[in-house]
Amino acid sequence: MQTDPLPSWNEGISKSSILHFVEAVTTANGADFVPPSERIAVFDNDGTLWCEKPMYIQLDFTLRKLAAQAEGDPSLRSKQPWQASWEKDFDWLGGVITKHYQGDDSELQVLLAGILSLYEGQAVEQVEAAARDFIEKEQHPTLGRAYRKCIYQPMLELIRYLEANGFVNYIVSGGGRDFMRGFAQDLYGIPRERVIGSTVAYRYVESGDGGDIVQQAELDVIDDGPGKPIQIWNVIGRRPILAAGNSNGDLPMMAFAGGASLPALRLLVVHDDADREFNYVAGAEKVISVTQTLGWTAVSIQRDWQKVFPG
Amino acid sequence: MQTDPLPSWNEGISKSSILHFVEAVTTANGADFVPPSERIAVFDNDGTLWCEKPMYIQLDFTLRKLAAQAEGDPSLRSKQPWQASWEKDFDWLGGVITKHYQGDDSELQVLLAGILSLYEGQAVEQVEAAARDFIEKEQHPTLGRAYRKCIYQPMLELIRYLEANGFVNYIVSGGGRDFMRGFAQDLYGIPRERVIGSTVAYRYVESGDGGDIVQQAELDVIDDGPGKPIQIWNVIGRRPILAAGNSNGDLPMMAFAGGASLPALRLLVVHDDADREFNYVAGAEKVISVTQTLGWTAVSIQRDWQKVFPG
DSSP states (O other): OOOOSOTTBOSSHHHHHHHHHHHHHHSTTSTTOOOGGGOEEEEOOBTTTBOOOSSOHHHHHHHHHHHHHHHHOGGGGGSTTHHHHHHTOHHHHHHHHHHHHTTOOHHHHHHHHHHHHHHTTOBHHHHHHHHHHHHHHOBOTTTSSBGGGOBOHHHHHHHHHHHHTTOEEEEEEEEEHHHHHTTHHHHHOOOGGGEEEEEEEEEEEOOTTSOEEEEEEEEEEOOSTTHHHHHHHHHTOSOOSEEEEOSGGGHHHHHHSSTTTSOOEEEEEEOBOTTTSOBOOTTOHHHHHHHHHHTOEEEEHHHHBSOOSOO | OOOOSOTTBOSSHHHHHHHHHHHHHHSTTSTTOOOGGGOEEEEOOBTTTBOOOSSOHHHHHHHHHHHHHHHHOGGGGGSTTHHHHHHTOHHHHHHHHHHHHTTOOHHHHHHHHHHHHHHTTOBHHHHHHHHHHHHHHOBOTTTSSBGGGOBOHHHHHHHHHHHHTTOEEEEEEEEEHHHHHTTHHHHHOOOGGGEEEEEEEEEEEOOTTSOEEEEEEEEEEOOSTTHHHHHHHHHTOSOOSEEEEOSGGGHHHHHHSSTTTSOOEEEEEEOBOTTTSOBOOTTOHHHHHHHHHHTOEEEEHHHHBSOOSOO
16 A cells, blocks of 8 residues: 555545646656656745745744834834834735735835845845744744744645655745745755745855855846746746646746646645635635636645644 | 776866865765755856857857848848848957957947847747757857867866766856757756856746747846856855856856855866867956966866867
8 A cells, every 4th residue: 555645635636636647747658748857846935835824924024124123213113114014014014915916016116115125235145044043933923833834734745745756846936035045945845946036136245255145125036927937937947847826926837837748737725714724815816717717726725635734 | 997087188287186176075074075965066158168269159150140130131231240240250249259358348239239139039949949950050160060069078077077976067158048058958968957147038928828938139137257156146046166167257156166164176277279279368367367376276278188079
């Protein structure tokens, strides 16, 4: 008897779709065989590999930095995004993201400018160390667990299962790449060169010790929406055959999987479990509709996951 | 008796530096041991892995495309860079690169604008296929050999030797990434996700078949000078321990290797063999000087390479 590679997945269409797909692409001489070099899997992070409510975990990290600045400089307390950070005005902050997915980026620009100012002049190693430290130590505000335990156990099992079958897994997230590089190896076993995300511009600063890579207060790449297939091509140069996401920003990446010549599995994590995680569709309306129309695989947290988080 | 892993290298300081360095970083419990995940080697392409005279091979590829346009449209024949391409005015063209390395980019902008216009609207697969086809079929103008045989046999042996010792090799070139991706696997055995180079901006064009990545007539990344360590961090996120280059544009990448905490080997290919390849220092004056001052490893084609090209 074989060991179940996906013990946290309930039996059902989602689990069997994954198992059948992996069997099909790894069966030598099969109609859907894909050589290992082309077995690329891409995973969104927020809402796909770990939870993103009540706000992005990176946003919590960032807001605490902004609040600490406002603590030291009272003049910042009447200026966004420092004001919302200082007052813990989560309605203003949550609204920024919701409006973004509705196509209104006006407040996102204000938030971004504040966030970007935090990074000016920071060496990349500092940024990663701060992210690692935060994820190690801080707690999720409502779930009663450490942030590092807010990753989805079923997705972790999927990553390991794919690896064992010759896949190469990448994170492709709208979140900050350098933030994620701080913990992607520890949390997901995904090495830093396989972390794709949004980035600020760098400058190279010479020194006697080989020089430093230093961040600037300027966006370089927004890895969301059509930016996801573009960054996949920039970094990997291969079309993924498995793409997992949960929001409208993942739609182009999920559509991009497979293409005309390769088989593809597209997994949409649907947040429908208010008891164990969260229940929401905001920001995912379009990708849910496309998933239904095109017959992609909708993964219901409530029905498909026997267990949500690591024990 | 062990087989010599570098048969095309003459005995001498360069060869022994390579052998000793690889032994040092792979000796478990040794003072300079580096774990495999950190054994990153980066190679410039033009003038480091294959020859770059009398002009960059990609420039030949590009000039033929421009000349073909001028063939079809006589009005282009009095406009640079179509004029030089049409008239085979290699003095104008060669001067552009020399001036670039002297800090004058005025003509480079004119050349680039012409080159960029070629790529507008091209699907990445088309660009790669054209590059692959060109390298397969065309001849070097003066060396009497196919372009695909203009790679340096000693460097190919070095790449294989490093691989066999757990290194991960990347190309980090000022040349076009999508051009190199067309043949990097075939010529060097370096997979497409490990090809870093200059790039144009992409756009993602939706289609029923998963959409296409299409080039635009706009530079995205110039992977030269300080851009090399920056792109190394963007794509790899690790500091290389071996860096090989040949021109001033490789100096920051070579300086970046190792850093404060890792050992490093820096190889500078010196073009001093007019009989078998070319003899020039233009564009390499500064990096030659730094190599001498800091005791990096100068690789003389004349003295260190028993054989230059594959048979």
